[in-house]
Amino acid sequence: MKLLGLFNYWVFAVLLMIGLYALISKQNLVKKIMALAIFQSAVFLFFITMSRVDGGTAPIIQAGVSGQIFSNPLPQVLILTAIVVGISTTALGLAIVVRLYEEYGTVEDNEILAMDRES
Amino acid sequence: MTTLLIGIFLLSLLVITAVAIVRSEDLFSAVMLSGIFSLLMALNFFLLDAADVALTEAAVGAGVATVLLLAGLKLTPPTEARGRSLRKLSVAVIAATTLLMIYASFGQPTLGDPNAPAQQHVAQWYIEKTPELIDIPNIVTAVLSSFRGYDTLGEVFVVLTAGIGVMFLLGGGRGKPFSRLDSRVEEGLSGHLIPKVMARLLIPFILLFALFIQFHGEYSPGGGFQAGAIFVAGIILYSLVRGEGLALSVIPPRVLLWMSAGGALLYGSVGLAGILMGGQFLEYSVLADNPVTGQHIGIIVIELGVGLTVTGVLLSIFHAFAARD
Amino acid sequence: MNLADHLPALQVALPLLTAPLVILLRNGFLAWLAALVASLASFGLAILLTQAVLAGGVPEYAVGGWQPPFGISLNIDGLSALMLLLVTGASSLGLAGGRLSLRRDIDNRRAPMFYGAWLIALAGLCGIAVAGDAFNVFVFMEISSLATYILIAAGRDRRALSAVFKYLIIGTIGATFYLIGVGFIYMMTGTLNFEDMALRLGEVIETRPVIIAAGFITIGLALKAAIFPLHIWLPRAYTYAPNAVTVFIAACSTKVSIYVLLRFNYGVFHGNLLGHSDLFSVFIVPLALSGILLASAIAIYQGNIKKLLAFSSVAQIGYIALAAGLATQAGLMAAQLHMFNHALAKGTLFLCVSAFVLTSRSTRISNLAGIGRRMPWTMGAFVIAGLSLIGVPGTAGFVSKWYLVVAVMSVPGWGIPLVIAIVISSLLAVVYLWKFVETAYYGTPPDGDVSAMEVPLPLRALIWFAALANIYFGLAPQLPIALAESGTGTLLGGLL
Numbered sequence A: 001m002k003l004l005g006l007f008n009y010w011v012f013a014v015l016l017m018i019g020l021y022a023l024i025s026k027q028n029l030v031k032k033i034m035a036l037a038i039f040q041s042a043v044f045l046f047f048i049t050m051s052r053v054d055g056g057t058a059p060i061i062q063a064g065v066s067g068q069i070f071s072n073p074l075p076q077v078l079i080l081t082a083i084v085v086g087i088s089t090t091a092l093g094l095a096i097v098v099r100l101y102e103e104y105g106t107v108e109d110n111e112i113l114a115m116d117r118e119s
Numbered sequence B: 001m002t003t004l005l006i007g008i009f010l011l012s013l014l015v016i017t018a019v020a021i022v023r024s025e026d027l028f029s030a031v032m033l034s035g036i037f038s039l040l041m042a043l044n045f046f047l048l049d050a051a052d053v054a055l056t057e058a059a060v061g062a063g064v065a066t067v068l069l070l071a072g073l074k075l076t077p078p079t080e081a082r083g084r085s086l087r088k089l090s091v092a093v094i095a096a097t098t099l100l101m102i103y104a105s106f107g108q109p110t111l112g113d114p115n116a117p118a119q120q121h122v123a124q125w126y127i128e129k130t131p132e133l134i135d136i137p138n139i140v141t142a143v144l145s146s147f148r149g150y151d152t153l154g155e156v157f158v159v160l161t162a163g164i165g166v167m168f169l170l171g172g173g174r175g176k177p178f179s180r181l182d183s184r185v186e187e188g189l190s191g192h193l194i195p196k197v198m199a200r201l202l203i204p205f206i207l208l209f210a211l212f213i214q215f216h217g218e219y220s221p222g223g224g225f226q227a228g229a230i231f232v233a234g235i236i237l238y239s240l241v242r243g244e245g246l247a248l249s250v251i252p253p254r255v256l257l258w259m260s261a262g263g264a265l266l267y268g269s270v271g272l273a274g275i276l277m278g279g280q281f282l283e284y285s286v287l288a289d290n291p292v293t294g295q296h297i298g299i300i301v302i303e304l305g306v307g308l309t310v311t312g313v314l315l316s317i318f319h320a321f322a323a324r325d
Numbered sequence C: 001m002n003l004a005d006h007l008p009a010l011q012v013a014l015p016l017l018t019a020p021l022v023i024l025l026r027n028g029f030l031a032w033l034a035a036l037v038a039s040l041a042s043f044g045l046a047i048l049l050t051q052a053v054l055a056g057g058v059p060e061y062a063v064g065g066w067q068p069p070f071g072i073s074l075n076i077d078g079l080s081a082l083m084l085l086l087v088t089g090a091s092s093l094g095l096a097g098g099r100l101s102l103r104r105d106i107d108n109r110r111a112p113m114f115y116g117a118w119l120i121a122l123a124g125l126c127g128i129a130v131a132g133d134a135f136n137v138f139v140f141m142e143i144s145s146l147a148t149y150i151l152i153a154a155g156r157d158r159r160a161l162s163a164v165f166k167y168l169i170i171g172t173i174g175a176t177f178y179l180i181g182v183g184f185i186y187m188m189t190g191t192l193n194f195e196d197m198a199l200r201l202g203e204v205i206e207t208r209p210v211i212i213a214a215g216f217i218t219i220g221l222a223l224k225a226a227i228f229p230l231h232i233w234l235p236r237a238y239t240y241a242p243n244a245v246t247v248f249i250a251a252c253s254t255k256v257s258i259y260v261l262l263r264f265n266y267g268v269f270h271g272n273l274l275g276h277s278d279l280f281s282v283f284i285v286p287l288a289l290s291g292i293l294l295a296s297a298i299a300i301y302q303g304n305i306k307k308l309l310a311f312s313s314v315a316q317i318g319y320i321a322l323a324a325g326l327a328t329q330a331g332l333m334a335a336q337l338h339m340f341n342h343a344l345a346k347g348t349l350f351l352c353v354s355a356f357v358l359t360s361r362s363t364r365i366s367n368l369a370g371i372g373r374r375m376p377w378t379m380g381a382f383v384i385a386g387l388s389l390i391g392v393p394g395t396a397g398f399v400s401k402w403y404l405v406v407a408v409m410s411v412p413g414w415g416i417p418l419v420i421a422i423v424i425s426s427l428l429a430v431v432y433l434w435k436f437v438e439t440a441y442y443g444t445p446p447d448g449d450v451s452a453m454e455v456p457l458p459l460r461a462l463i464w465f466a467a468l469a470n471i472y473f474g475l476a477p478q479l480p481i482a483l484a485e486s487g488t489g490t491l492l493g494g495l496l
Helices: A004-025 A029-051 A073-104 A109-118 B002-023 B027-047 B051-074 B088-105 B121-133 B139-147 B149-170 B183-190 B193-216 B224-242 B253-276 B291-323 C003-024 C028-054 C078-097 C099-105 C111-130 C134-153 C159-189 C194-204 C208-225 C234-240 C243-269 C276-300 C305-325 C329-360 C376-390 C396-409 C415-442 C457-475 C478-492
Strands: none
Touching: A004 A029, A004 B002, A004 B088, A004 C159, A029 A073, A029 B002, A029 B027, A029 B051, A029 C159, A073 A109, A073 B051, A073 B121, A073 B139, A073 B149, A073 B291, A073 C134, A073 C159, A109 C159, B002 B027, B027 B051, B051 B224, B051 B291, B088 C208, B121 B139, B121 B291, B139 B149, B139 B291, B149 B253, B149 B291, B149 C003, B149 C111, B149 C134, B193 B224, B193 B291, B224 B291, B253 B291, B253 C003, C003 C028, C003 C111, C028 C078, C028 C099, C028 C111, C028 C478, C078 C099, C078 C111, C078 C243, C078 C329, C078 C457, C078 C478, C099 C243, C099 C329, C111 C134, C111 C243, C134 C159, C134 C243, C159 C194, C159 C208, C159 C234, C159 C243, C194 C243, C208 C243, C208 C276, C234 C243, C234 C305, C243 C276, C243 C305, C243 C329, C243 C478, C276 C305, C276 C415, C305 C329, C305 C396, C305 C415, C329 C376, C329 C396, C329 C457, C329 C478, C376 C396, C376 C415, C376 C457, C396 C415, C396 C457
8 A cells, every 4th residue: 555655656756767868868859848848747746646635625615615625735836837837948949949940950969969060 | 546546547658658759750649649648647637636737737738738849840850860879877877866766755655645744834724724814715726826926926927938938039929920830730620521610619618718717716726827728729729720810810919929028017016016005025915905805806917917928928939830931 | 115125026026027028129229228227226126135134134025925934935145145246247247248249149120039038037046046935946947047048049150059959958957856856855844935944854854855855956956057067058058149148147147056056955954964964065076176177177178268268167166066065164155255256257258258259250269369459458357357267366266266275275184185176277277268368469360450449438348347346356355255154154054
């Protein structure tokens, strides 16, 4: 039971490292952006897992019901902000990739690096 | 127990999808898989009692991010070149870090532990005090827009910065009309009857739903950010099926810029109003004679600001991508 | 209502809320002017806050009227004031001195967006310096990072784009690592407020999640602070950014990450994690030392003056990290002073470089041959700032080098070797700066033309103002010393 209760955190660790692996090993810049999204999503899972309370419900107070157990609202708030930060980074990153393609004619990191070295 | 098992099943799917995204050489498939990844993530959040986050992840991760990636792929090559470089050292570091994190997990409170430190202290205070101090049902909205409203101000500016960046880099604002957003998808959709009819049926509801989420965020999951994202999704769907720049010709780029900047300014001026009325920066209690009413006014106005900025920025971003050839 | 009570909030709100107004402008000059005015006003606020800190301290500011740890607080001590002076000062210097070069780099149509991003970057960095809440630091870190990416991507060379993409990836990894660390601490303490965290960590001392948290936060921030060998994004980003942007970011952006690193490792972990200081020293000091020596050596081989100065920055960040890693009072003093003095010297140097580029249109050292004879005023200022960078007595750089040597000498058993390393790297700094100075004074211009071609008088005056500041703070270093003492007090206060 204790082990099952930690499963979420293991998935967090594994997803984080899948993202990091792809960020390092993949040369395609669009792929790198997707890897960055996986990397960040892992952290979302980490925080939301932390917020869950057994027997609880979403932290919305229902009129006339007392003695409810709520899951923790704070990590949820933090992750709402983090999701927004994530999509903003994705948008900016993609715009840079588009400009890179226009300037270099490729979106493969190693090819861009090679062209940079020549000039 | 059932929920736990469903959760484990969904999480395993999540890992499989992530691996598939990384391995897929066709970037279009990878984008679609990313959408599925976000939906699975949203389901997980829902199971973990995070309704607001689930809604946001679905709207942003599966909706906005997917369309953004498609718009980006329209302008860049659709497949990944073979070959990758990876030093053995970095694989070793990554593997070691994973093991270290799993090792650390044995010192962590387990999922759902009500006695975990995270559930005490500050979080408990929010749950106890929200009815008295803010008096709205959705505690997440209360924390987001009032107790930690300063973070949310920052969040709005993150969105605005992304908009500024995309407009700066892709020279948006004065480009061509919003017509060429991924021609492949566009032709595919406008040529088929069922998606066309379905989309037309859906669009009014999507826009209506967005408005509901905007103004009902204090009572149920939602708020300015989710509303903006859903509203934009509706408009993009419309432009996909109509295949013309009609959707955006209704809102000229300059107006979008004003919306983006105006929303952020609206939020900021609520903050300054707090100072002018004798309180602290972003203190809503002083906005009305009754502190709780003041909180309500503050929250409604800043949520409106968030909604405006998000809608304006996201539409500007899509416009900038679509107008680029 | 007394506006003086709201200075901490206004320090962030002023540049932040001016930015949306700036992007609505249609004229590049007006946008620049608005940004400059906002930046100077922020500098004014920073001076007021500094005075308040020296006069006895600034009370904690509870945003939204919610007391911490429930709401977000803004806390200002000597170290925050020092950072605020650096950030707003560097921004004003970059904007005021960069008018001519920015007009050339950024076309009029896109200029409002650019200056909007500049103000947001400024507001983000100020926001980090005043934040008393760990998650709030993350939010403002992302604001400043995203805006900085835009500023760097504005460079004319296409390599600015590839450099900024790398910076974006590494910066996001760094910020995400930081967020994970904050998550682990929240998991064990239930709070996000720095002071509250420091108190509550005592109860969960030595648990695995807290140790992991310390690791994630330190590595994440080291990535963003470009501590060797995590500096790979820095040289290219500094080199290909527009010259005025380099003045701004080279002076302050990495230092703000070091600031957060100090806040966490001293304000929060120090005294709560057994042996944390030793671990931190063992991790940071060797990296810092290799950074000081290797980056200085690499700088010698650079053919591009901006890249040369960028590698010099990596070495100087090494000094700051070395001093901070000693985990002593003297070390912290030295670290803070060096942040201030290095920002002063590097800001001046990059400003001079931007002036060289205005007239000769190149950053290659070979193309700048003879520039010292053609632009004697600017080159004179460059030499003064260079002397400060080396640490010659009479300049600001000497003061912090002196503090550093004193701090290092007190390390048992390692004092002499560390001093030798500092001396060697200072000599390397002499070599790489001399390489440029020699070419500039004695080299023959590529086209053989040696006629004078100075930049306009206002810019020259500004450059000399910055250069003289390097001498002023060398002869009268009371202000940074007083701020650093106050900062050291809060960093170590109550926990020793």
